[in-house]
Amino acid sequence: MARLNKKTVTAATPEAKDYFLWDDSIPAFAVRVWPSGRKVYVIHYRSGGRLRRYTIGQHGSPWTADLARDEAIRILARVHTGENPADKRSDDRKAMTVTSFSRRFLDEYVDVHLKPRTRGEYRRSVELFIVPKFGSWRMADLSRAEVVEFHGSFRHIPYQANRTLGVLSKMFSLADLWGIRQDGVNPCRGVKRYREERRERFLTRDEYARLGNSLDEAAEDMPEAARAIRLLALTGCRLREIQTLQWAHVRLDEAELRLPDSKTGAKTVQLGTAAVDVLKATPRLPDNPYVITGRKAGEYLTDLQKPWRRIRKAAGLDGVRLHDLRHSFASDALEMGADLTMIGRMLGHSDIKTTSRYAHLKRENVKRSTDQVAQRISSALTDARIQA
Numbered sequence: 285m286a287r288l289n290k291k292t293v294t295a296a297t298p299e300a301k302d303y304f305l306w307d308d309s310i311p312a313f314a315v316r317v318w319p320s321g322r323k324v325y326v327i328h329y330r331s332g333g334r335l336r337r338y339t340i341g342q343h344g345s346p347w348t349a350d351l352a353r354d355e356a357i358r359i360l361a362r363v364h365t366g367e368n369p370a371d372k373r374s375d376d377r378k379a380m381t382v383t384s385f386s387r388r389f390l391d392e393y394v395d396v397h398l399k400p401r402t403r404g405e406y407r408r409s410v411e412l413f414i415v416p417k418f419g420s421w422r423m424a425d426l427s428r429a430e431v432v433e434f435h436g437s438f439r440h441i442p443y444q445a446n447r448t449l450g451v452l453s454k455m456f457s458l459a460d461l462w463g464i465r466q467d468g469v470n471p472c473r474g475v476k477r478y479r480e481e482r483r484e485r486f487l488t489r490d491e492y493a494r495l496g497n498s499l500d501e502a503a504e505d506m507p508e509a510a511r512a513i514r515l516l517a518l519t520g521c522r523l524r525e526i527q528t529l530q531w532a533h534v535r536l537d538e539a540e541l542r543l544p545d546s547k548t549g550a551k552t553v554q555l556g557t558a559a560v561d562v563l564k565a566t567p568r569l570p571d572n573p574y575v576i577t578g579r580k581a582g583e584y585l586t587d588l589q590k591p592w593r594r595i596r597k598a599a600g601l602d603g604v605r606l607h608d609l610r611h612s613f614a615s616d617a618l619e620m621g622a623d624l625t626m627i628g629r630m631l632g633h634s635d636i637k638t639t640s641r642y643a644h645l646k647r648e649n650v651k652r653s654t655d656q657v658a659q660r661i662s663s664a665l666t667d668a669r670i671q672a
Contacts (some may be wrong), residue, residue, distance in 0.1 A: 295348035313356040325352035409451040442478035485608040486615040498599035518559040522614030
């Protein structure tokens with residue numbers, strides 16, 4: 285035991301198991317030290333014949349030892365009057381509305397654990413769909429029936445309906461983890477998603493030729509966009525991987541891009557000679573770390589969709605998306621004999637299931653090869669009959 289203050293709490297070092305450092309002036313007040321180094325102020329008290337533990341808060345802003353001690357005194361005073369603070373906190377949690385929970389969800393989960401683009405998608409689902417519908421509802425009251433009705437109201441936009449259902453499902457999982465829902469039920473579980481048709485488009489050699497001409501013309505007045513699109517076509521990279529590519533991640537001598545972060549984490553992208561040539565011809569600006577530079581000093585080109593619409597229109601590729609360049613890269617690799625495992629490595633897939641979407645292209649190659657072999661054998665059989 286020791287008087288808990290900034291010095292004693294800071295000096296408390298983690299051990300193999302969590303332990304309590306008790307305050308010598310208020311025996312029920314302690315700081316719990318976890319093996320991870322996390323330190324949490326707590327009090328122990330008896331209510332209804334049972335020993336209870338109440339968590340005040342984690343050491344650090346706003347909780348200091350002195351503030352936590354003052355809070356412990358207030359809570360213990362309530363205990364002496366017969367109140368159980370843990371039950372009161374549980375009631376408060378159960379009363380939390382979807383609006384107030386959403387704020388915590390965005391602050392403590394979305395902004396902390398998700399990548400920037402995914403954050404935007406989650407915020408869109410929360411702010412445009414979930415809160416407008418359920419904002420005043422209590423998280424603890426939402427049932428599967430309400431979720432099914434909610435999901436069904438967006439059947440006209442099935443992709444968004446499914447994405448929003450996924451976000452809502454994560455919210456319910458965290459509500460259970462954080463003690464706001466205590467029934468152990470996720471109302472989203474079992475709700476049938478709408479069928480999503482994969483929009484896959486693969487460029488032909490003629491379309492590549494038209495795209496190349498269009499890129500050559502666009503290079504005169506929007507060179508950065510043209511260069512970015514050419515790299516997307518030549519590498520199979522995702523849009524953001526090229527958009528935010530920095531020179532520090534480029535290894536021309538080794539023909540590699542060493543990306544510290546991507547949708548699937550850090551990865552190395554192997555470069556073909558054509559992609560290396562594009563990078564070698566790309567000017568480097570002394571005050572900008574990015575390969576594809578934007579209009580603002582030190583920034584990358586943030587909008588590629590607008591120039592892409594202009595370039596694809598000139599090439600007669602209406603409806604083709606930038607992401608279809610990645611699909612086409614995979615398609616060409618399969619055409620040249622690469623197997624799905626290799627394609628997955630080239631594209632940086634973390635799961636072979638993601639690459640398996642191209643399996644039907646492999647079957648088409650096998651079918652074509654089978655037909656060629658059969659035709660050759662049939663021709664030989666015909667020749668043999670003629671000679672006889």
